[in-house]
Amino acid sequence: MTGQGMGVVWAVAEKDLRVELRTRYALGAVLPFAATMLLAFGFALGPDRTLLQQTAPGLLWLAGLFAAVDLFHRSYQSEAEGGALDALLLAPVHKGAVYLGKALAAATQVLVLLVVTGLMVAVLFGLPLGRSPVLLALTLVLGVLGLSALGSLFGLLTVMGGRQAALPLLVLPLVTPVVIGAIRATSLLTAGASPGGAGVGAGPGASVGGWLGVLCAFDAAFLATGYLVYGHLIED
Amino acid sequence: MVVTAVELNGVTRLFDGLPAVSQVTLRVATGEALWLCGSNGSGKSTLLRLVATALSPTFGSGSVLGFDLQRERDEIRGRLELLGHQARFYGELTAAENLRFVCDLHGLPRRGVGAALERVGLDEVAAVRVASFSKGMRQRLALARTLMRDPEVILLDEPYAGLDVEARVLVDGVMADAARRGRTVILASHEPPAAGSVDRRVFLHAGRLSTAEAASL
Numbered sequence: 001m002t003g004q005g006m007g008v009v010w011a012v013a014e015k016d017l018r019v020e021l022r023t024r025y026a027l028g029a030v031l032p033f034a035a036t037m038l039l040a041f042g043f044a045l046g047p048d049r050t051l052l053q054q055t056a057p058g059l060l061w062l063a064g065l066f067a068a069v070d071l072f073h074r075s076y077q078s079e080a081e082g083g084a085l086d087a088l089l090l091a092p093v094h095k096g097a098v099y100l101g102k103a104l105a106a107a108t109q110v111l112v113l114l115v116v117t118g119l120m121v122a123v124l125f126g127l128p129l130g131r132s133p134v135l136l137a138l139t140l141v142l143g144v145l146g147l148s149a150l151g152s153l154f155g156l157l158t159v160m161g162g163r164q165a166a167l168p169l170l171v172l173p174l175v176t177p178v179v180i181g182a183i184r185a186t187s188l189l190t191a192g193a194s195p196g197g198a199g200v201g202a203g204p205g206a207s208v209g210g211w212l213g214v215l216c217a218f219d220a221a222f223l224a225t226g227y228l229v230y231g232h233l234i235e236d
Numbered sequence: 237m238v239v240t241a242v243e244l245n246g247v248t249r250l251f252d253g254l255p256a257v258s259q260v261t262l263r264v265a266t267g268e269a270l271w272l273c274g275s276n277g278s279g280k281s282t283l284l285r286l287v288a289t290a291l292s293p294t295f296g297s298g299s300v301l302g303f304d305l306q307r308e309r310d311e312i313r314g315r316l317e318l319l320g321h322q323a324r325f326y327g328e329l330t331a332a333e334n335l336r337f338v339c340d341l342h343g344l345p346r347r348g349v350g351a352a353l354e355r356v357g358l359d360e361v362a363a364v365r366v367a368s369f370s371k372g373m374r375q376r377l378a379l380a381r382t383l384m385r386d387p388e389v390i391l392l393d394e395p396y397a398g399l400d401v402e403a404r405v406l407v408d409g410v411m412a413d414a415a416r417r418g419r420t421v422i423l424a425s426h427e428p429p430a431a432g433s434v435d436r437r438v439f440l441h442a443g444r445l446s447t448a449e450a451a452s453l
Binding site: 004007008011015018019022023078081082083084086087088089090091092093235236 | 288289290291292309310311313314318320321322323324325326327328329333337338340341342343365366374
């Protein structure tokens with residue numbers, strides 16, 4: 001990518017983050033949704049601490065996933081209002097750079113959302129986050145990148161031709177491998193597994209490194225696909 | 237020699253099988269100011285969006301400044317500005333932030349933002365969010381974008397709609413300035429522009445150009 005392309009990536013990301021800072025949509029609408037979901041599951045599962053800790057990684061990523069889908073939708077709504085999407089369409093730039101900018105902004109927002117949600121999970125479910133903080137942070141970043149790469153691509157459909165219902169239908173099945181990888185890696189790391197190890201109670205062949213590899217592969221595939229096809233989706 | 241800035245050859249655009257623009261053949265010379273007349277729903281906006289490459293022709297071909305409408309879209313987009321019904325700004329951003337974003341997308345230096353806002357009388361509200369702007373102020377901001385970009389081809393879609401007298405004068409000023417500088421202007425409007433601001437007019441009825449009514453002004 002050229003220097004101008006990188007400039008466009010940064011400009012689009014900066015613009016999206018500035019809009020989010022002004023509207024505080026993630027903080028005001030999405031985060032309470034994630035918190036409510038976690039509380040509801042916490043009460044539903046009961047006081048069994050072992051059960052809570054075992055289910056916590058899955059709940060964390062599911063709360064993040066549903067909240068993120070809402071964020072992706074919202075991200076493109078601000079483009080549709082006042083015809084701003086035309087400004088992106090009619091800019092003489094590679095549309096892949098616009099896509100990467102939107103994915104970067106979405107990833108930043110979802111990452112913040114998941115960090116806050118993760119802290120809530122740690123408090124409510126007693127999930128130990130301090131056993132492998134660096135690898136856990138890497139898992140978060142890779143998982144969020146996968147979610148955002150897909151969400152930023154298909155979120156465009158919600159403002160083109162009124163296909164709002166298509167967003168979860170397209171995103172949720174495709175993002176499943178990323179969510180599974182992120183949940184498994186988080187489970188192993190919070191259970192005290194080493195990077196190459198499977199951790200206590202994990203099945204054969206399931207290592208932290210293996211799941212992080214899965215996340216890397218899907219992230220790369222999703223980002224490359226988005227970069228290449230975004231122009232075809234946004235153009236008439 | 238007259239150089240053609242905009243050329244359309246039998247351009248048709250269908251929406252759900254129905255033609256919004258049908259078999260339009262049109263040539264606009266470089267430096268010419270063309271007034272595209274027509275009632276609401278006659279296809280003026282669709283025709284401008286086709287020239288701006290926001291839409292693709294279903295049939296036919298065309299070029300802007302020698303660049304093909306379908307194969308060289310980015311070359312055209314870098315040299316053309318469409319001032320349409322919608323101002324294409326982000327309500328949550330300020331006037332200056334919106335123009336700075338335009339600069340970033342078009343590879344322009346950001347230092348032109350202040351002068352452009354001053355020319356349209358919005359310098360005092362540069363730090364105000366566009367969401368609180370009236371329609372007239374948004375149109376002024378869109379004019380500031382046009383001035384800042386200084387494109388070779390300017391497409392104006394109903395630019396007078398909802399504007400007060402002062403803002404209308406600004407639109408006419410932009411057109412006059414464009415003419416002086418040899419820019420090509422296509423004005424789509426059912427309202428007549430200021431006297432002497434256009435060179436020629438063509439009529440659009442139900443998506444078709446009515447050549448019988450074309451006239452030099």
